[in-house]
Amino acid sequence: MAIPLALVSAAATARAAAAPPDAESTEVNTFCQCCQVACHRFRPAKSCSFCHALVCQFCSCGNEPHVLCKSCQPQVRGAQPAFSFRQLLWRFKMLPFGCHGEKWLFLVRKRQSLVVPTDLSGDEYQWLVHQLPRQRRLQGAHLEQKKTLDRDIDRTFQQLQARMANNKRPNFLVKSQYSSSEFMTWKSSTHQLLSVFMTLQPQIGYCQGMTSVAAVLVQESKMNSEIAFRLFLALTEKYRLDDVYRPDMKDVNLRYFQLDEALRLHLPRLHAHLSDRDIHPSTYASCWILTLFTECRLFPHRYVIAFLDLFFEFGWKVFFQTCLAIFSSIEAPLLRRSTSEDIFAFLSKVTWFHRNKSDNDLERFFATARAFNISSSFLDVLQGEYSTEASMSMNEYD
Numbered sequence: 340m341a342i343p344l345a346l347v348s349a350a351a352t353a354r355a356a357a358a359p360p361d362a363e364s365t366e367v368n369t370f371c372q373c374c375q376v377a378c379h380r381f382r383p384a385k386s387c388s389f390c391h392a393l394v395c396q397f398c399s400c401g402n403e404p405h406v407l408c409k410s411c412q413p414q415v416r417g418a419q420p421a422f423s424f425r426q427l428l429w430r431f432k433m434l435p436f437g438c439h440g441e442k443w444l445f446l447v448r449k450r451q452s453l454v455v456p457t458d459l460s461g462d463e464y465q466w467l468v469h470q471l472p473r474q475r476r477l478q479g480a481h482l483e484q485k486k487t488l489d490r491d492i493d494r495t496f497q498q499l500q501a502r503m504a505n506n507k508r509p510n511f512l513v514k515s516q517y518s519s520s521e522f523m524t525w526k527s528s529t530h531q532l533l534s535v536f537m538t539l540q541p542q543i544g545y546c547q548g549m550t551s552v553a554a555v556l557v558q559e560s561k562m563n564s565e566i567a568f569r570l571f572l573a574l575t576e577k578y579r580l581d582d583v584y585r586p587d588m589k590d591v592n593l594r595y596f597q598l599d600e601a602l603r604l605h606l607p608r609l610h611a612h613l614s615d616r617d618i619h620p621s622t623y624a625s626c627w628i629l630t631l632f633t634e635c636r637l638f639p640h641r642y643v644i645a646f647l648d649l650f651f652e653f654g655w656k657v658f659f660q661t662c663l664a665i666f667s668s669i670e671a672p673l674l675r676r677s678t679s680e681d682i683f684a685f686l687s688k689v690t691w692f693h694r695n696k697s698d699n700d701l702e703r704f705f706a707t708a709r710a711f712n713i714s715s716s717f718l719d720v721l722q723g724e725y726s727t728e729a730s731m732s733m734n735e736y737d
Contacts, residue, residue: 371395439644440560440567446651447573465565468535481537484545488533491550496526499554521562528557528564532571543575546584548629555633555643570651578654583628594628594655595620596725597718601659602666605711609670616679623686627662637665645705656713664708 369378371394378384384393387408394408401407500522517525532553537545552574556567575581582590598620602610613619632638632646649657666673669685676682 369393371398438559438561438563438566439647440556440563440570443556443559443570443647443651444566444573446648447570447577449652468531481541481544484537485534487547488530488537488545488550491547492526492530492533495550495554496522496529524562525554525557528562528567529554532557532564532568535568536571536575540575540581543581543584544586546586546588546629548626549584551630551633555647559644559647578650591625591628592621593722593725594658595624597721598624598659598662600721601663601711601713605663605713606666606670609666609673612674613682616682618679618682622683624662627658631658632661642701642704645701649705649709654715656715656718657708659713659718660708660711661705663711663713664704667707668704 369384370376371378371382371384376382376395378393378395382395382397384395385399385403385406386393387399387406394406399406399408503517529550533545533549536543536549553567553571556570557564560566560570575584579590582588583594599610602613602620626634627637631650633643638646646657646661649661672685673682676685
């Protein structure tokens, strides 16, 4: 794939300038920074007007001074955004991110060794958007999912609107209030994202919990639904949320098992206290797993963003580390409660536990979370154990 290397173009230009003017036609002046083939009189080098990389005539389009290399052509940038010059500047911290969505997309590509998280180009996404009006004649399960999506979108944004109106410092919004038109744009962009996802992935469809995740992605992408959609696809394809959202929700029970084992290993006293009272992750953690804490009932907005920063970079181990940090911060009051009713009542009030914390508290909380020794290999081992136990249970049932 073509990777613009503008940072070395100055050296390449110097080498080209050093060549004698009366050189032979086949003399090598420089190398194309896209195909790495030598440039000469019959394969002249051109300078990209966008990233200033030196490329050959076969790896560029346009004439001077409007030459574009392969990496900077709009149609290529849509299909291979990981190799844009902007990404190169992000990598060397020479350009700030315009929004959290750009940062998360960069972390996804960095985590996947710069592999594009989806083969869907920008033009294909817009084509899917234009196809949505033709999807109105839905039948069966798809029609029910569409109705559920409409209800969840309305309920989620009604709750957000009420929360913004009732709080002096909104928990879901960071810098300022949204106007009515901006709020409706946010809502419609979220609905559009999930509708396109249902069209593209009918085997997954819609699941409750998607709305909160998609709303945060759209908001933190500055209402750029294409960036948000790429992030949502990355979550389902690369971070295995697809098996959480499928109709059978097969990975939800796996996450319950992994969380229970993490509690048993790192907080054994609390784990025994909860297990003796039949309080297991399935009774309190389903919302955490389905929404990745984005529902903002447990954390204020800045905690959600900090969590997603870590999740996009390190994956599911950050989720379990965060769960352990939550329980370690409330372990003492939980141990003082002797009945399951009291424990459930307390857990329902934990939603406001970190509501008025400062930025120092935020850093301290996630430092505590990252201190728990949860590795991806540990989660893989637990997944193997869970699969073995599930297979044995199925065999016994048969």
